[in-house]
Amino acid sequence: LVVIFTSIATLGMKGIVIREMVKMPESVNTILGTSFVLRVIGGVLAVATVFIAAIVVCADPVTHPYIFLVSLAFLPQSFEVVDLWFQKNIQSKYTILARSAAVLAGGIFKIALVVWKASLTWFCIAYVVDFAFIALALGCIYLNRGGKMQMWDFSFAVARHILRDSWPLIISGVLVTAYMKIEQLLVMNFLGSYTAGVYFASAKIIDIWALIPSFILTSVYPILVEKRKHEPTVYRKRLQLVFDVMAGLGYLLAAAVFLLAPVIILLLYGSSYGGAIVILMIQAWYAPIFFSGAVRGQYLLLENMNIYLTWTLAIGIVINVILAIRLMTATPLGPKGAALAALISYWVGSYGTSYLF
Numbered sequence: 001l002v003v004i005f006t007s008i009a010t011l012g013m014k015g016i017v018i019r020e021m022v023k024m025p026e027s028v029n030t031i032l033g034t035s036f037v038l039r040v041i042g043g044v045l046a047v048a049t050v051f052i053a054a055i056v057v058c059a060d061p062v063t064h065p066y067i068f069l070v071s072l073a074f075l076p077q078s079f080e081v082v083d084l085w086f087q088k089n090i091q092s093k094y095t096i097l098a099r100s101a102a103v104l105a106g107g108i109f110k111i112a113l114v115v116w117k118a119s120l121t122w123f124c125i126a127y128v129v130d131f132a133f134i135a136l137a138l139g140c141i142y143l144n145r146g147g148k149m150q151m152w153d154f155s156f157a158v159a160r161h162i163l164r165d166s167w168p169l170i171i172s173g174v175l176v177t178a179y180m181k182i183e184q185l186l187v188m189n190f191l192g193s194y195t196a197g198v199y200f201a202s203a204k205i206i207d208i209w210a211l212i213p214s215f216i217l218t219s220v221y222p223i224l225v226e227k228r229k230h231e232p233t234v235y236r237k238r239l240q241l242v243f244d245v246m247a248g249l250g251y252l253l254a255a256a257v258f259l260l261a262p263v264i265i266l267l268l269y270g271s272s273y274g275g276a277i278v279i280l281m282i283q284a285w286y287a288p289i290f291f292s293g294a295v296r297g298q299y300l301l302l303e304n305m306n307i308y309l310t311w312t313l314a315i316g317i318v319i320n321v322i323l324a325i326r327l328m329t330a331t332p333l334g335p336k337g338a339a340l341a342a343l344i345s346y347w348v349g350s351y352g353t354s355y356l357f
Contacts, residue, residue: 036152296354316346
């Protein structure tokens, strides 16, 4: 639930803020200050939305306080606007440094909780602390690199401009997450918690390398913005090059995970999770779709055609739900059917709809 509503907290403005800072370097502090205020407001709205959704969706009231605790992570994430400044200046190495330090600190904290046999409540708090560590690390590096938070300013005009362009991205952000998670919810509801546990084990691996495109494209996006503005011909060539490289990386990763799936599952989880091997072999082929799809998303953002992303996600979700239910319940495939349904729907969403529109 918390992941699904993340786009409300971020307000879908990541790429828009970077684009505006590149276009108007003299207004960087105003853009950052306005973005920070908007993110705080979005975080509060997201916490409220998640809590209401928990009451509606989760029949077991025992889960409600845990969901509320985890959703509080939206608040420290407001400071991640600093990350956009690093991306704009093509200095993402500092963001990686900050996040690495935060992950290390958070990991030590969680290990301590395990040793102390802490309650589940503390692990929910640890999730929030992770983002607090990231915010602190980003802030320290930003100040060390000459950033001046005291010069941040808020502008209603800039806020209106950002929100005008970002509202389709808020909707598409919710759709993206639902698109990525919907078959997991269907597995839980149709096949039970044991099968869902096996399915989630594989899906967790996919979640890790699904982040790779964003890490790579954070450095590429500002360059594309600049080339589109001043050298349209070079921009088209660079865009094609990015598509080629990302798709190639996706196919290489897919082939490696497909071949090594038995080793990966047995090494990470043990023989009791053997049922996840075939699922991972299917999910491995999400990679080229995710990688090239991420580039297409940036292209649509650059060309201000975000409405198409919303439509493609809606089509993908419908296909995913229909196919997953059909393949899970009307065939002997079970959870493998859900993975196959997701693969087909991702292909339709990222490739098929490109031809359609």
